[in-house]
Structure formats: structure tokens, C-alpha cells
Amino acid sequence: MEQKLFVRQALASSNLHALRLALLHATGDPDLAAMKLELVPIRSGAAFEMTIAEESREELFRKAEEFLAGQASTYVPRELEENEIRTMMEIALGQELTDDEFVVARTMPALEEFPVFSHWTGERPLRADDFRVVITGAGLCGVAMGVQLEQLGIPYVIYERRPDVGGTWAINTYPDARVDTASTTYEYSFMKNYPWSEQYARQPEVRHYIETVAKKYGVYDHIRFEHEVQAAEFDEHSSLWSIRVTDASGETETVTCNFTVTATGLFSTPKKLDTEGIDGFTGEVLHTTGWTEQHTVKGKTAAIIGNGSTGVQLLSRIAEDADQVYVFQRTPQWIAPREGYGEPVTEEMRWVLDNIPHYWNWARTTALKPADPRGTITPDPEWRAAGGYFSESNDKLRENLTQYIRSQVDNRADLVERLVPDYTPAARRPVVDNKWYRSLTRDNVELVTDGITRFTDTAIVTADGTERHVDIVLTAVGFEVTKWLWPIDFRGRDGVHIEDRWNMEGGPRAFQGLAVPQFPNLFVLYGPNAQPATGGGIGVGGLPAWMESWVGYIARVMVAVIEGGDDCAEVTEAAFWEYNNAVDETARKMIWLDPAANPEKNYYVNEHGRLSTSTPLPGLDLGTRFLNFERDDFILTRTGSHARTSDGRASFVTAS
Numbered sequence: 001m002e003q004k005l006f007v008r009q010a011l012a013s014s015n016l017h018a019l020r021l022a023l024l025h026a027t028g029d030p031d032l033a034a035m036k037l038e039l040v041p042i043r044s045g046a047a048f049e050m051t052i053a054e055e056s057r058e059e060l061f062r063k064a065e066e067f068l069a070g071q072a073s074t075y076v077p078r079e080l081e082e083n084e085i086r087t088m089m090e091i092a093l094g095q096e097l098t099d100d101e102f103v104v105a106r107t108m109p110a111l112e113e114f115p116v117f118s119h120w121t122g123e124r125p126l127r128a129d130d131f132r133v134v135i136t137g138a139g140l141c142g143v144a145m146g147v148q149l150e151q152l153g154i155p156y157v158i159y160e161r162r163p164d165v166g167g168t169w170a171i172n173t174y175p176d177a178r179v180d181t182a183s184t185t186y187e188y189s190f191m192k193n194y195p196w197s198e199q200y201a202r203q204p205e206v207r208h209y210i211e212t213v214a215k216k217y218g219v220y221d222h223i224r225f226e227h228e229v230q231a232a233e234f235d236e237h238s239s240l241w242s243i244r245v246t247d248a249s250g251e252t253e254t255v256t257c258n259f260t261v262t263a264t265g266l267f268s269t270p271k272k273l274d275t276e277g278i279d280g281f282t283g284e285v286l287h288t289t290g291w292t293e294q295h296t297v298k299g300k301t302a303a304i305i306g307n308g309s310t311g312v313q314l315l316s317r318i319a320e321d322a323d324q325v326y327v328f329q330r331t332p333q334w335i336a337p338r339e340g341y342g343e344p345v346t347e348e349m350r351w352v353l354d355n356i357p358h359y360w361n362w363a364r365t366t367a368l369k370p371a372d373p374r375g376t377i378t379p380d381p382e383w384r385a386a387g388g389y390f391s392e393s394n395d396k397l398r399e400n401l402t403q404y405i406r407s408q409v410d411n412r413a414d415l416v417e418r419l420v421p422d423y424t425p426a427a428r429r430p431v432v433d434n435k436w437y438r439s440l441t442r443d444n445v446e447l448v449t450d451g452i453t454r455f456t457d458t459a460i461v462t463a464d465g466t467e468r469h470v471d472i473v474l475t476a477v478g479f480e481v482t483k484w485l486w487p488i489d490f491r492g493r494d495g496v497h498i499e500d501r502w503n504m505e506g507g508p509r510a511f512q513g514l515a516v517p518q519f520p521n522l523f524v525l526y527g528p529n530a531q532p533a534t535g536g537g538i539g540v541g542g543l544p545a546w547m548e549s550w551v552g553y554i555a556r557v558m559v560a561v562i563e564g565g566d567d568c569a570e571v572t573e574a575a576f577w578e579y580n581n582a583v584d585e586t587a588r589k590m591i592w593l594d595p596a597a598n599p600e601k602n603y604y605v606n607e608h609g610r611l612s613t614s615t616p617l618p619g620l621d622l623g624t625r626f627l628n629f630e631r632d633d634f635i636l637t638r639t640g641s642h643a644r645t646s647d648g649r650a651s652f653v654t655a656s
Contacts, residue, residue: 011352026358046426117552135158146217178203186201224247338433486499515557569635592604
């Protein structure tokens with residue numbers, strides 16, 4: 001009896017839409033396909049989640065219990081025919097799919113081992129032995145690139161400047177650092193059903209996940225830790241890159257390779273707080289990336305400068321330990337709650353994932369498409385003409401978030417007035433609440449909204465003349481997100497520096513966020529306009545899954561070069577500008593560049609007023625682009641001869 005009760009509780013705790021899809025996958029029962037759905041608002045109304053209508057839930061539970069009692073113990077995973085996958089994807093997404101949409105959408109449940117990776121068109125060519133790839137960075141992108149190259153059998157090495165894997169998840173160890181998207185969407189599609197302990201994983205677990213993947217798929221042994229890439233230069237005669245690398249002892253070596261892939265990340269260069277008097281401050285000034293387990297605020301007066309994702313995550317923990325905390329807010333943020341944030345993956349949730357065949361695949365799919373938010377980020381002229389602020393859905397979101405702020409600070413007028421932003425929700429990066437608003441009501445926390453003018457030797461002085469004496473300053477002021485490759489000096493064809501090229505074009509640009517003309521065989525992971533900004537809709541998945549799509553596309557270019565007998569691939573100016581013009585044209589019609597949305601300064605938009613971090617193109621367009629390599633987008637050439645080592649191969653060789 002207790003087991004039956006547990007099973008029922010476990011089923012009730014599941015994503016009911018995903019549960020229905022998993023059972024449909026396993027049994028093909030048409031009654032499951034016919035069950036009615038209803039939409040439930042989530043994320044304060046920013047999205048809607050599909051769930052089984054109340055009238056069908058008891059039948060769903062009964063069918064699940066019958067399957068578990070009868071078929072589950074002997075069930076052999078059922079592979080679906082293409083028409084079945086299409087039907088299930090249409091049920092999962094709640095819409096009919098065109099042929100193009102289906103090609104992209106079918107990757108979402110990750111039914112294959114590597115749903116978006118590239119493969120050889122036939123047998124692996126022996127010529128692949130002659131090619132070498134250098135990857136810079138062993139974070140999520142670099143490890144994904146390594147896994148893809150492992151599948152193709154292309155030799156590679158990863159240079160990582162730190163002593164461990166993880167990238168941003170190794171650097172950021174501040175209190176309560178965690179993902180702000182569900183753990184089930186913050187994972188690679190090839191690492192099935194990873195046993196996350198929390199619904200929104202914390203930093204140590206994410207870093208361990210990346211290390212686990214690197215070791216499981218053979219990538220870890222290719223990483224050279226504490227090696228920092230300093231410069232890279234392309235040799236047109238040999239079609240090889242020369243990479244200058246420095247190790248922990250300061251010794252420098254130069255290696256050659258055919259392809260170089262930068263996976264240094266968007267959040268690799270911390271911003272420095274540059275305020276008058278800061279160099280004379282006698283307390284400790286610490287960017288959040290500098291926090292270690294040896295640091296403490298116990299018995300201290302702390303200042304937190306910044307209220308983006310990092311500042312919002314760490315406040316509650318700092319406030320628990322410090323005697324006094326001053327929170328310096330320059331610009332109010334729309335900070336929203338998130339279902340399941342800070343909560344564990346319960347025993348019941350874990351049981352469903354481990355005992356219902358295919359549940360992970362369909363829970364992943366439904367989590368990736370809670371709603372298409374384009375109505376929230378696209379202005380509605382008719383709504384505005386009728387007196388609305390931006391669009392019906394965005395205005396409703398503003399109303400809900402404003403009410404949330406009021407409820408969290410006990411409707412204190414002194415706080416509400418300073419916390420409610422005057423710009424449109426979604427104009428800046430969404431921030432997930434980690435008890436930040438509630439922490440502002442603590443007796444030992446003070447919200448400061450007057451601008452900082454200078455530091456004294458012991459205090460921070462604000463524009464109203466107030467001095468606040470502090471022992472430690474935590475700067476949560478973000479990263480230099482427009483410096484994708486800096487300080488590495490990349491020189492391409494004709495000796496052109498990549499920074500010089502970008503400086504002439506309104507800031508960094510890349511074809512599909514990956515490639516730049518005049519820089520053959522160079523690919524930038526998480527490059528300019530790479531990050532999907534529209535959320536929801538038909539797409540590949542969460543950010544790590546998009547990373548898989550990026551590296552899959554890079555590998556398609558490599559496969560074309562190697563199989564075609566070529567040596568070099570360079571994106572054409574025409575393809576480069578076609579993509580960037582499409583990005584710019586689409587962005588002009590959306591929230592980030594809308595003057596009335598008043599987004600002020602944010603890291604999505606660069607100093608030239610261009611959307612540069614993210615791409616506004618819809619997920620279907622992006623997914624289609626990454627799954628298909630169009631040869632006309634690149635100039636593929638052969639040099640006739642490579643610079644070779646004595647065995648006839650390009651190699652990771654040390655130059656004297």
C-alpha cells in the first residue's frame with residue numbers, strides 16, 4: 001500500500017504533459033494522444049506551460065500505473081518511425097509542423113545519441129589523420145567541441161588557462177552561484193538523464209557535470225591545463241595557424257594546427273570597478289569571480305555593487321553572515337520568481353525519471369518550449385495606439401512583476417518606489433529572484449540608490465555626500481562581453497588583426513556567431529550574435545544544446561574540407577553580411593532597440609547601439625542554419641602543400 005501511494009505521489013509530481021508523451025511513446029495508446037491540454041501561466045506570466053486538463057488526469061495516472069504493473073519490467077525501448085516522431089512532436093509542441101520545422105524540432109527530445117552532431121558522409125577518410133585542431137577553453141563550449149571531434153576521430157588539443165575544467169562554472173564560486181534555467185535544460189543532449197540534485201543546479205554540481213562529461217567521452221585527456229593562448233597567426237602559404245601558448249611557469253611554445261576554435265566564453269573577462277579613490281581603499285575589493293572558500297563576511301560590513309544575476313544570487317547568503325550589508329543599485333531590475341528555484345529534485349521526481357521509459361526525453365522537450373515569447377518582446381503598434389505601453393502580454397507581465405515586488409517587500413513605499421523599473425520587462429536580461437527582495441527588508445541590509453562618487457580609505461561616498469564605512473566590497477558588475485577574443489591577438493589573412501576588423505564594423509560580428517571573413521579555419525564559439533534571445537518556440541534546446549549545434553556546424557565545415565580534399569574554409573563576405581543584415585533588421589523591430597521600451601544601457605546592446613550579444617532570429621531559423629552546411633557560404637580551397645612534420649602531417653609541434 002505504501003508503495004502504491006508513493007507511485008501515485010511520484011506520478012502527480014511529474015510533468016503531466018511529458019508523462020503522457022512518455023507513455024504514448026512506450027505504448028502507442030491512442031487514448032493518450034487524445035487527452036486534452038490546458039495552459040498554466042508560469043514565470044509571472046512570461047510563459048505558459050502545457051499540462052493535462054483536470055478531467056483527464058485520473059485516466060493518465062491509471063494508464064501509467066497499469067503500464068508499471070504490467071509492461072514496465074519487460075519493456076524494451078521502442079524506436080519510433082519518422083511519422084510517429086512527427087506526430088509526437090506536434091502533440092508535444094501543440095501545433096502542426098512544416099517539413100522544415102520538423103527537421104529542427106525532432107532534435108529536441110534527443111532520441112538519438114548525438115542528435116545535432118556532424119558525421120562523415122561515408123567511411124572516415126584517412127586524410128583526417130593529417131588534420132589538427134586547437135581549442136581554447138575547457139568550459140561547456142570547449143568540452144562540447146572535444147566530444148564532437150572524438151566522434152569524428154579528428155586529433156585535437158584543448159588549452160585551458162585554469163587548473164580545472166568548467167570555464168565560468170570553475171571561476172564563479174561565490175555564495176549561491178547557480179543556473180537560472182532548469183537543470184534539465186542546462187545539459188547536453190547526449191548526456192541522458194543526468195542525476196541532478198536540484199531543479200536549478202548550483203555551481204559545484206554544474207562544474208562537476210562538465211568534468212564528468214569530459215572524462216566520460218575521452219576529452220579530459222586532451223586538455224592541457226594552466227596553458228594560456230597568447231596569440232594566433234594564419235599562414236596563407238601553408239593554410240596553418242601558428243598558436244603561441246604560455247604555461248604556468250611562463251615558458252612559451254608555438255604550435256601549428258589546421259583549425260583553431262576559441263571557446264573562451266562570453267563571461268571570461270571581469271569588468272573592473274573604476275571609481276575615484278578605489279586604489280587607496282584599505283578594505284578588500286573583490287570581483288565576484290575572485291571569491292573563494294577562504295573568503296568570509298562574518299563580523300564584517302559588506303558592500304555589494306550590482307544587482308544583476310550575480311548580485312541577486314549572492315545577497316541572501318551574504319546578509320545571513322555579515323553584520324551589515326549595503327546594496328548599491330544603479331538601475332532597478334525586473335527580478336522574477338521561477339518555479340522550483342532553490343528546490344531539490346525530490347525522491348518522487350527522481351523515481352519518475354528513472355522508472356518511466358522515455359520520460360526524460362519528453363520532459364526535456366516540454367521544458368524547452370513553455371511558450372513562444374515573441375509577443376512579449378515584439379512591440380504591438382495597435383496596443384500602443386490604444387493606450388498600452390508595449391504589448392498586451394508585456395504589459396501584463398509588468399503588472400504581475402510589479403505586484404510581486406510589492407508582495408516581497410511588504411509593500412514598503414520607500415522600497416517599492418526605488419525598485420520598480422521604468423523600462424519594459426524583457427528589455428534587459430531577465431534576473432531570477434533568490435530572495436533578493438526579501439533580503440532588502442532585513443534589519444542589517446540597506447538599499448542605496450544614490451550614485452557612488454568616490455572611495456575614501458575606509459568608506460564609499462555617494463552623490464548625496466553620505467559616507468558608508470565598509471570592510472569588504474563585492475563587485476557584481478559583470479564582464480567585458482564585447483571582448484570575445486581579447487586579449488588573444490588573432491591575425492588572419494594579410495596580417496589583419498581581428499580587433500581592427502571588428503572596430504570598423506560597429507563592433508564584433510560573425511557569421512552565425514561563428515566565423516569571420518579573412519580568418520580562414522577560425523571559429524568562435526559563443527561569438528557575436530550567437531546567444532538565442534527569443535527563448536521558447538521551435539528550437540534545439542537550452543544553452544548547452546545550442547552549443548552542441550554550434551560545434552556540430554563547425555564540424556560540418558571541417559568534414560566538407562577534409563572529405564573534399566581541401567585545406568581551408570573561409571566564410572564569404574556575402575554570407576557574412578547576409579546573416580548580420582538579417583540580425584540587424586530583425587533586432588530593430590524588437591524590444592532591445594525600441595526607444596519607447598527604454599532599456600537604457602545593458603550588455604545585450606554594444607556601445608554602437610547594436611544588438612551584439614544575442615541573435616533575435618527565431619529558433620527555427622537558427623536550428624535550420626546550424627543543421628545544414630551550405631557550401632556557397634564558404635570558400636573552400638587547397639594549398640597544394642602543407643607545412644608538415646617529418647611524418648608528413650600538420651602537428652602540435654613546439655617551435656624553437
